[in-house]
Amino acid sequence: MAGTRPTPADQAREAVVEAALAGLDLDTKARLLAGQDMWSLPALPEIGLKSLVMSDGPIGVRGVRWSADDPSVALPSPTALAATWDPALARRAGRLLAQEARRKGVHVLLAPTVNLHRSPLGGRHFEAYSEDPYLTGRIGSGYVTGVQEGGVGTTVKHFVANDAETDRFTVNNVLSERALRELYLAPFEAIVKNAHPWGIMTAYNSVNGTTMTEHRHLVDEILRGEWGFDGFNVSDWMAARSTVGSIEGGLDVAMPGPTTVYGPALAAAVRAGETDEAKVDEAVRNVLRLAARVGILAGAEPVVTDPPGFPETIDGESLAREIARRAFVLVRNEGALPVPDGHSVALIGAAARDARVLGGGSATVFPARIVSPLDGLTAALPKGTLTYAVGADPSQVLAAADKGFELRAVCRDAGGEVVGTRSAPSGHIQWMGNDLPDGVTHDRLDSVELTGTFTPRESGPHRFGIKGLGAFVLTIDGTEYFDGVQSTDVADPFVTFFGDPVERATVDLTAGRHYEVSLRHAVVLPADMPMKMISFTLAHQEPRRDADELIAEAVEAARAADTAIVVVATTEQVESEGxxxxxxxxxxxxxxxxxxxxxxxxxxxxxxNSGSPVELPWRDEVAAVLLGWFPGQEGGAALADVLTGAHEPGGRLPTTWGSFEAAPVTGVTPTDGELPYTEGVFIGYRAWEKEGRTPSYPFGHGLGYTDWTYDEIDVTDTTITTDTTVTVRVTNSGTRTGRETVQIYVAPSDPTPDRPTRWLAGFANVEASPGESVETTIALTTRTFETWDPQTHTWTPIKGPYKIEASHSLTDTRLTTTHDF
Structure with a gap:
């Protein structure tokens, strides 16, 4: 790290790394930089190097198997974690994930995602923290610190400007140097300098004409040179396109394998004189350093030893529940919450029964249990006081076979002989690389049959379908409904994963009866596939009832109850990767x-129940609105805690919520391959204020169950080139113990059109009992008062008077003082 003195342990690890590097020939070095399969790098026994295993995050550690048979703790979504405004809580989440990773034999977590909420339309919005680079950097630093304290590496992603999903493999994002520095690079810079991550993942997209896996200026000159990053740089999966371009651009590892632009192609490029072996050595050195840090390089002491030094055992269910309730943002409350003791409650909504606890795509994990809102409130409320009605079902398409299905996968060879079996709890098969049932090899595998029984919970017409490409035979209750081939004209290589199922049958079934179901798939692996993957899904949807009838039932339930609680949600077809x-x-x-x-x-x-903003056109017609994000596996229990008043909702908005029509930045679709970031440095609340638009709920907003009085603010007498501290005293003026997030915004007293009206500069959480006063001191760094000068290519302090605002939210300023820097 730039400015960081290596410790004796660091120096000892470097010596081992150099000795190991000296023992490798060119072909072996090139092979180490190419994935050996979907999730790992090859072992090199000759130097004592074990295979390095990576896994998707960020809310859990899935491991190398995409299956509910290998469960993982599922924490709330990153938007939820950011809504806590608590880096210490993010750090605890990281320590839990390190514990999960070690349990699963994972050395590197492919997380966190610290791209910004440039537009509310971003499909992967839920997987990133915030629209604000400072908040993102603080939460991300806590997360990275916690994971690596557990001896597990992180890969901060996606470097950089990977802020939307449309044409993500090919889009060229065109943005100014100032916007890059002040917004999109800022969270990465903060995390590199404050948390020292062991890895960075480079994105699919291009920035200003250069694809990120080949972007020497951003990777080698800024990330490594200017910031001093000394970890490994891994491509997003299938992002690397050029052997020479990637190694010259600073990419260390090309994933997945075994077919990548590295390996034999890289060794050949060196021998042809197209690149220098020294570049290969640099990449290998970075990989070996990571291996030494996580403890898989012989002779090198890992950063965290076990025992001693590994964190205490953390209760995953308890922490997931705590984060969820701390993340819930109460944006409106006209006296309805907490629900008074003795009130009868009508719980309404499909998502109240079948909770959506996480976002779709590579962030998917499979928790051992999910507590739905119906489960949580049933356990928390007195017996006989809770009723339930569906009200409306937001699901428009079929989903993976789940409730009522008992399935297994049967593998056969070309002669029809069974060569292996595996359970399939969710009706979704996702076998990557050599992750096959025991006894099965790709050479022998000819077909996979999902087979078992389905016991409907409702009578009526059930719809069945298939997600995947290739030849399938679908049979239900002895009748063959489909025998044919599914294909696609979509260019996305992950279409079998992100695409929608195709409906193939509608069958009248009776609740409680057992039906035989079968979906047989003929396995054909194209020779040009960079990885071997078998992926398909048996999809299903329960009978769809008349919408007016469902609403009428919900209205009757609501009318008969003291309190009505409606859970509304997005679906995987609305919010997901891809x-x-x-x-x-x-x-x-x-x-x-x-x-x-x-x-x-x-x-x-x-x-x-959404991971990112949705429109709430009825928000002024209801008594309370609680934003629950994707709340993780314990979401229903946490919701009951908050609704009943056992705990107060602790969240504050990490991003602005408003209507699509009013949102200042909505462009996510490229034109002729390019997406110009014409808004410059004005995204999120900066843009809302610049345009003079009023959102539904502003950045930083959130209510609790008590009131706070801001008493005093004091700013240290410092110059613009030294860090500043702001001390704020607040009093809990309500009737119950609570938590407040004190937010510090800085605003130039003489604003100019090229700078935001104000920006977040610091924050802190305080707790107090009724009548208690507490003080908190918040540091403001020199960067607070600087802008990036594209002429001199440096950070430049802007002198002058600034208003320092102590606020409950962006638009709820409680105390203001002016300081001349």
Whole structure:
């Protein structure tokens, strides 16, 4: 690290790394830089190097198997973690994930995602923290620190400007040097300098004409040179396109394998004189350094030894529940919450029963249990006081076979002989590389059959379908409904994973009866595939009832209860990796449901189950609105804690919520391959204020169950080139113990059009009992008062008077002082 003195342990590891590097020939070095399969690098026994294993995050550690048979703790979404505004809590989350990684034999977690919420339409919005680079950097630093304290590496991603999903493999994002520095690079810089991550993942997209896996200026000159990053740089999966371009651009590892632009192709390029072996050595050195840090290079002491030094055992369920309730953001409350003791409650919404606890795509993990809102409230409320109605079902397409299905995968060779079996709890097969059932090899495998029984929980017409490419035979209750081939014209190599199922049958079934089901797939692996992957899904949807009838039932339930709680949600077809959103509306008639329930019961509470902003056109018609994000496996229990008042909601908005029509930045679709960031440094609340637009709920907003009085603010007398501290005293003026997030914004007293009206400069969480006063001191770094000068290519302090605001939210300033820097 630049400015960081190596410790004796660091120096000892470097000596081992250099000795190991000296023992490798060119072909072996080139092979080490190419994945040996989907998730790992090859072992090199000749130097005492074990295989380095990576796994997707960021809310859990899936491991090398994409299966519910290998469960993982599922924490709330990154937007939820950021909503806590608590880097210490993010650090604890990281320590838990390190514990999970070690349990699963994983050395490197492919997380966190610290791209910004440039546009609310971003499909992967839920997987990133915030629209604000400072908040993102603080939460990300806590997360990285916690994971690496557990001896597990992180890869901060996706470097850089990977802020939307449309044409993500090919888009060229065109943005100014100033926007890059002040917004998109800023969280990466903060995390590199404050948390010293052991890895960075470079993105699919190009920046200003150069693909990120070949971007020497951003990777070698800024990330490594200017910031002093000394970890490994791994490509996003299938992002690397050029052997020479990648190694010259600073890419260390090309994933996945075994077919990549590295390996034999890299060794050949060196021998042909197209690149220098010294570049290969640099990449290998970075990989070996990572291996030494995580403890898989013989002779090198890992950064964290076990025992002693490994963190104490952390209860994953307890921490998941704590993060969820700390993340819930209460944006409106007209006295409806907490629900008074003895109130009867009507719980309404499909997502209240079948909770959506995480976002779709590579962030998927499989928890051992999921506590739905219905589960949580049933356990928390007195027996007989809770009723449930579906109200509206937002799901518009089929989903992986789940509830009521008992399935297994049967593998056969070309002669029909069974060569292996494996359970399939979710009806989804995702076998990557050599992750095959025991006894099965790719050479012998000719077909995979998902087979078992289905016991419907509702009578009526059930829809079945298939997600995947190739030849399939679908049979239900002895009748063959489909025998054919599914194909696609979509260029995305992950279409079998991110695409929608194709409906193939509608069958009338009776609740409680057992039916035989079978989906047989003929396995054909194209020779040009960079990895061997078998991926397909048996999809299903329960009978769809008349929408008006469902709403009528919900209205009757609401009218008969003291409090109505409606859970509304997005679906995997709305928020997921692989595509962006077209609008911010809730799907499936849920807005109509809320309005109908609110008309029947003035004491209506709406819980919003989405990872990112949605429009809330009825928000002023209901008594309370609680934003629940994707709350993780314990979300229902945490929700019950907050609704009943056992705990207060602790969250504050990490991103602005507003309508699509009012949102200042919505462009995510490239034109002729390019997406210009014409807004410059004005995204998020910076853009809302610049345009003079009023959002539904501003950045930093969130209510609790007590009140706070801001008493005093004091700023240390410093210059613009030294760090500043702001001390704020607040008093809990309410009737119960609570937590407040004190937010510090800085605003030039003489604003100019090229700078935001104000920006977040610091924050702190405080707790106090009723009547208690507490002080908190918040540091403001010199960067707070600097802008990037594209003429001199340096950070430049802007002198002058600044307003320092101590606030409850961006638009709720409680104390202001002016300081001349």
């Amino acid at each position: 595509f962006d959103r077209a609008d911010l509306r809730l799907p499936g008639g849920q807005d109509e449901l809320v309005r109908a329930v609110a008309a029947a019961n003035p004491n209506t509470v709406v819980v919003v």
